[in-house]
Amino acid sequence: MLTKDQRRTILGSNRHLNRMPTGVIDAIAEQAEVLDFAKGAVIFNRKDSSVKCYILVSGHVSHPEVQAAEEQFSIARETTTQGQLFGWAAAVDGLPERIISARCDVPTRVLAFDGKWFQDLCRSHGEPGLRALQDLVRSYAGHERKIGGRHGWLSLRNVQKVYDPLGKATVAVDGCSIEIRPGEFCAIVGPSGCGKSTLLNAVAGFDTITDGEILLDGECINSTKIMPKPGPDRIVVFQHGALFPWATVLENMIRGPIVQGKMTKAQATKRARELLAQVGLSTIEDRYPAGMSSGMCRRVEIVRALMNDPRVILLDEPFRGLDALTKTVVHNALLDMYEMNRKTVLFITHDLEEAIYLADRVLVMTTRPGSIKQTIFVDLPRPRPTELLGKEEFLQLKDEAIAAVHEEAVKAFEAGEREMA
CATH class of the missing domain: 2.60.120.10 (Jelly Rolls)
Incomplete structure (x- = not known):
């Protein structure tokens, strides 16, 4: 011994x-x-x-x-x-x-x-x-990428974001550290104004951070030392939609890869039609966004995100405002696409039920300044049928999330927080 x-x-x-x-x-x-x-x-x-x-x-x-x-x-x-x-x-x-x-x-x-x-x-x-744990995890990120041939590891390390640092100095996010593995579907929930969208914008390259760093597959994409910029390796699906209204579904699908020089028009058209066929949308390629429902537009946007073969898909409350029936249809379409492609997904939402239904892991943020309060592991088998929403194991996870978010929402209300990024 x-x-x-x-x-x-x-x-x-x-x-x-x-x-x-x-x-x-x-x-x-x-x-x-x-x-x-x-x-x-x-x-x-x-x-x-x-x-x-x-x-x-x-x-x-x-x-x-x-x-x-x-x-x-x-x-x-x-x-x-x-x-x-x-x-x-x-x-x-x-x-x-x-x-x-x-x-x-x-x-x-x-x-x-x-x-x-x-x-x-x-x-x-x-x-x-x-810090020592993060160094070890970062080594594993390289390990998984090299051995498993998998991409899309997001590493947020002690991220801080201060708005108006020379004025009122509102600390939106502070000391936030998250590791999201390749192919993982990770959702972030929390009270309004906790910094969920701030984090997503920083990952997307739309906004700077005040401290810390963000890495994608071991490469720094945002820190105080570099100017972040968006890239085709991180595709964002927005809450209010971003389809070009003057273009058909097919034209919306192929524009990105052609402009970036990744594909010829013929190649992009072939790939777009394959993706649309996979999700049962082949019949709408000639339609314009104005002639489609909100739910259909969201499905097209998610399929369009896959056209660029990104390492990470960022979803910023894309289903907010949809009615319950439409939301269910779009949820199932997203799950089908996730099963087929297994891209890393970072999903921001206020809806706790959809977070648990869709994600592998739900991160609950504190009220401002936002940091990770609790991790809820969603150990539910995939694929996930709609019937799962009524199962006891699902309802227990939902209750756990509600309790965690409610506590932070009360704090935010008492502090008089207003909604912001």
């Missing part, structure tokens, strides 16, 4: 963990479980749910999916060095699946600890612990 001092020494030899506050390593040394695996044993398989992180004590673990070492992101084909960390997807907020497997080539001993507990432990040590 390993003593606590031996465990501490092993943990301290890891280059990620030795940057953590001393208390983190001590806590892991106290809590980590020693596990022994026989030759040929599988510690975890690709696609398994990520629960535990592992530190190698002795032995040899191979990762068949890794084709070559990626020194920049600490990706290795095998884990052979004492103190080496693997399986750290469990340390990433959002309950990710494993993207590689871990198999023992010889009898192997590891230290194992719960990833969610580790996240909470790091956050309990304030800014140093949070």
